[in-house]
Structure formats: structure tokens, C-alpha cells
Amino acid sequence: MDTASFNQFVRDIYRSHAFIPLHEPRFLGNEKEYVNHTIDSTFVSSVGAFVNDFEEKMQSFANCQRAIATVNGTAALHIALLLAGVKQDDLVITQALTFVATCNALSYIGAEPIFIDVSRKTLGLCPKALQHYLQEQAFIDDQGVCRHRVSLKRISAVVPMHTFGHPVELDELQQVVKKWHLVLVEDSAESLGSYYKNQHTGTFGLVSALSFNGNKVITTGGGGMVLCQDEQLGTRAKHLTTTAKKPHPYEFFHDENGFNYRMPNLNAALGCAQMENLGIFLQKKRQLATQYQDFFADSEVTFVSEPEHCRSNYWLNAIICQDKAHRDRILEKTNQAQVMTRPIWTLMTKLPMYQQQGLHGDLSNSHWLEQRVVNIPSSVPLES
Known part of the structure; x- marks a missing residue:
């Protein structure tokens, strides 16, 4: 890949000679108006109309039973795991190639991860690797x-x-999960607007978690959402995230250990405005992905495209390099030119807090991808 040509290609897309970030938010509509409304009303904390409105908008968009807003995506995943019945000293299967928040949420409960390999097609948890590990290392008791x-x-x-918003092989994963009497909890932090066989990600498992961090498809500054496929679980999620306080006009009574995880009204106002342009954002991100796919068509790198039967949101566009040396050259030359690129995450098995736990299957694909994947600028392009 000619990095000079790539750098210029990116600058042409974003019409800028300045620093090109990896993914920055876009505020194109009513963000200031709605946020100012919360300030004028003084309802900036977790009590306010925008919180309920944001939850309802997300529930409708994802077509789930309930959506409960939280302060960030990690908090949403923490609550989702609790709703799924994960307890201290449990083992929970996840992928080694992930953002650290996935495992952090497990650690809050005192559960221990088992790291399974990913698929090169989806970059997500591989059903075959999961089935193989369970067949070799697990059993169903009486x-x-x-x-x-x-x-x-x-x-x-x-x-x-x-x-990066690319759905995993959900049909196959569901079959394995059912066979082994496990609960599926989707980490959908990166996949708002992604679909598997025309069904929104995050609605296949019992519960899931979204993120609205500043670098996501839409943002609330910080924020997350628990998606529930059961009305009672949604009610419990709301209870747990509001310090487990029993409703009462003035008394303070809490019936269990809860969490102060509710999203403030100020952040939800930003989210409501962002939702009004979500369709435009997703459309422009697909157009950007198509431009990248065409650019890399005849090069030695592989552009990561949406898997079969999926419609990805292309949150972060990615390329797969020939090897680690090739990856490092691209990272160095693009960043030197003020075009921000980043490698994929360090494997969880290499981080000091998880490498000693030792439970994992064969991670050949994870190691292979770790040495080759590069994320490239993916902000929604602005109109000229």
C-alpha cells in the first residue's frame, strides 16, 4: 500500500489538511437546543424527560422489549451480566481479541473469563472454537x-x-449456547445499527449492552444502554441502576445492593438529538466503507467487509496487513502524516490482570489478527 496515496485519499474524503482523527462525533441537529433545555429546566441529572425519551427511541430502533440507559457501556455490560445470572467465581466465555471493558465488567462481579478464539470472517467469537473448547473442557452435570x-x-x-460493528455468527453461536445450557450476553457496544439476518444486534441474547462513548456511531458524551428481551428483566435493570431504591414520594428505602448507574438527563438530551440523525450517519458510514473497499481493491491489504447475511454499521473501518512489520510501517507513516490509525487491541491474555488466569482455547486467529489489523479514519464525512 502506498501510504502517501492513502493519506491523500483520506484528506480528500474529509477535505482537511489538518489532523485527521480516527473517529470524532458529529453534531448536526438539535444537540445544543436539547442540552440547553436541560440546563434551563435545571433537570440535568438522572431525573428528566430526555432519559425516558432516549430509552424509548432506542427500544423502538433496536426492536427490543426494554432499553435502560446507563452512565457508560461498561456499566451496561456489568448490569447485563448480573441480569443473566452471572455470579462470583463463575467462568464466563468471551474472546481474547476484545476491548478491555468486556473483561472488566466480568471482574466487577468476581467472575473469571475463559478466552476463546475469534473467526477471521467476523473478527468475533468463533462458534466452532467455542464448541471445540466445551467438548474438550466442559460437561453438563446432573x-x-x-x-x-x-x-x-x-x-x-x-x-x-x-x-467494529461486524456481527458474529449468531445462529451458530445460539445453537452451541443452547446445547451447553449457557446464557448469551451480547457485547454490542460497537454495533448500534448493525443487523444479522435483518435483526438488530443485541436482541439475540437474553440481554446486551450498547455504548455511546464519544467515539461511537452516536454519542451521549459518556453513556450506555442495556437491551433486554424480557420486560421483567428491564424492570429489574431499571431498579438495579437506580441504587435499588423502592419508589416512594419521599422515603428512602433500598432493598438490595444497587448501582448508581443511571444516565443523566443532560447526556440523554444529547442522545435524543443524535438519534434524529442516526440513519444519516449509518448511510454515510456505508458510503465511506465502499470508498475504502474500492481504494484497497488492488492493494496488498484486505479491507474488512461485513460478513455474509449481515449489515454492518462499519463503526471503525479496518484493514488486514500482510504481517506485523507491514502493519507497523503503515501505522508509523500514517500517524507521522497526522492521519490517525491504530492497531487492534492487545490480546486480553497478554494483559497483567488476565494473563495469570490461564483458561483459554487455541487462539491462533486472535494472534494472527492482533499482528495485522489496523483501524483507519472512520468519522462520518461532512457535506462539502
């Missing part, structure tokens, strides 16, 4: 509980992440 053969610990859930 009570119908999935347990690790050596430690006898309960394996309670599977947490795939839709990497």
Missing part, C-alpha cells in the same frame, strides 16, 4: 449445569463482541 472439567466451576454465560 443438575443441568455446565461445568469446567478440571476446576468444576460453573460456566454460566457466553459474551461475544460484535467487533
Whole structure:
């Protein structure tokens, strides 16, 4: 790949000679008006009409039973895991190639991850690798509980992440999860607006988590959302995220350990305005992905396209380089030219807080991708 040509190509897309970020937010509509409304009303905290409005908009968009807004995506995943019944000392299966928040949410509960390989087609949890690991390392006990053969610990859930907005192989994963009596919890932090067989990601598992960090498709500054496929779970999510306070006009009574995880009205106001342009953002991101795909068509790098039967949001566009040396040259030359690119995450098994836990399957694809994947500028292009 001619990095000079690539740098110029990116600058032409964004019509800028200045620094090109990896992904910056766009505020094209009513953001200031709605945020100012919360300030004028003084309802800037977790009590306010925009919180409920944002939840309803997301519930309708994703077509789920309930959507509960939280302060960030990690908090949403933490609550989702609790709703799924994950408990201290449980084992939870996830991918080694993920953002650290996936595992951090597990650690809050005191659960331990089992790291399974990803698929090169989706960059997400591989159903075949999952089935192979369970066949070799797990069994179903007399009570119908999935347990690790050596430690006898309960394996309670599977947490795939839709990497960069590309859906995992959900049909196959659901089959394995059902066979082994596990609960599917989707880490959908990156996949707002992504679909698997015309169904929105985050609605296949019992619960899931979205993120609205400043670098996501839409943003609330910081924020997340728990998507529930059960009305009662949604009610419980609302209860847990509001310090488990029983409703009362003036008394303070809390019936269990809860969390101060509710999204403030000020952030929700920003989210409501962003939702009004979500369709435009997704359309422009697909157009950008098509431009990149054409640019890289005859090069030695591979552009990461949406998997079969999927419609990806192309949150972060990515390329796969020939090897680590090739990757490093691209990273160096683009960043020197003030065109921001980034490698994929360091594998969780290499981080000090998780490398000693030791439970993982074969991670050949994860290691292969770690050495080759580069994210390239993916902000929504502005009109000329």
C-alpha cells in the first residue's frame, strides 16, 4: 500500500489538511437546543424527560422489549451480566481479541473469563472454537449445569463482541449456547445499527449492552444502554441502576445492593438529538466503507467487509496487513502524516490482570489478527 496515496485519499474524503482523527462525533441537529433545555429546566441529572425519551427511541430502533440507559457501556455490560445470572467465581466465555471493558465488567462481579478464539470472517467469537473448547473442557452435570472439567466451576454465560460493528455468527453461536445450557450476553457496544439476518444486534441474547462513548456511531458524551428481551428483566435493570431504591414520594428505602448507574438527563438530551440523525450517519458510514473497499481493491491489504447475511454499521473501518512489520510501517507513516490509525487491541491474555488466569482455547486467529489489523479514519464525512 502506498501510504502517501492513502493519506491523500483520506484528506480528500474529509477535505482537511489538518489532523485527521480516527473517529470524532458529529453534531448536526438539535444537540445544543436539547442540552440547553436541560440546563434551563435545571433537570440535568438522572431525573428528566430526555432519559425516558432516549430509552424509548432506542427500544423502538433496536426492536427490543426494554432499553435502560446507563452512565457508560461498561456499566451496561456489568448490569447485563448480573441480569443473566452471572455470579462470583463463575467462568464466563468471551474472546481474547476484545476491548478491555468486556473483561472488566466480568471482574466487577468476581467472575473469571475463559478466552476463546475469534473467526477471521467476523473478527468475533468463533462458534466452532467455542464448541471445540466445551467438548474438550466442559460437561453438563446432573443438575443441568455446565461445568469446567478440571476446576468444576460453573460456566454460566457466553459474551461475544460484535467487533467494529461486524456481527458474529449468531445462529451458530445460539445453537452451541443452547446445547451447553449457557446464557448469551451480547457485547454490542460497537454495533448500534448493525443487523444479522435483518435483526438488530443485541436482541439475540437474553440481554446486551450498547455504548455511546464519544467515539461511537452516536454519542451521549459518556453513556450506555442495556437491551433486554424480557420486560421483567428491564424492570429489574431499571431498579438495579437506580441504587435499588423502592419508589416512594419521599422515603428512602433500598432493598438490595444497587448501582448508581443511571444516565443523566443532560447526556440523554444529547442522545435524543443524535438519534434524529442516526440513519444519516449509518448511510454515510456505508458510503465511506465502499470508498475504502474500492481504494484497497488492488492493494496488498484486505479491507474488512461485513460478513455474509449481515449489515454492518462499519463503526471503525479496518484493514488486514500482510504481517506485523507491514502493519507497523503503515501505522508509523500514517500517524507521522497526522492521519490517525491504530492497531487492534492487545490480546486480553497478554494483559497483567488476565494473563495469570490461564483458561483459554487455541487462539491462533486472535494472534494472527492482533499482528495485522489496523483501524483507519472512520468519522462520518461532512457535506462539502
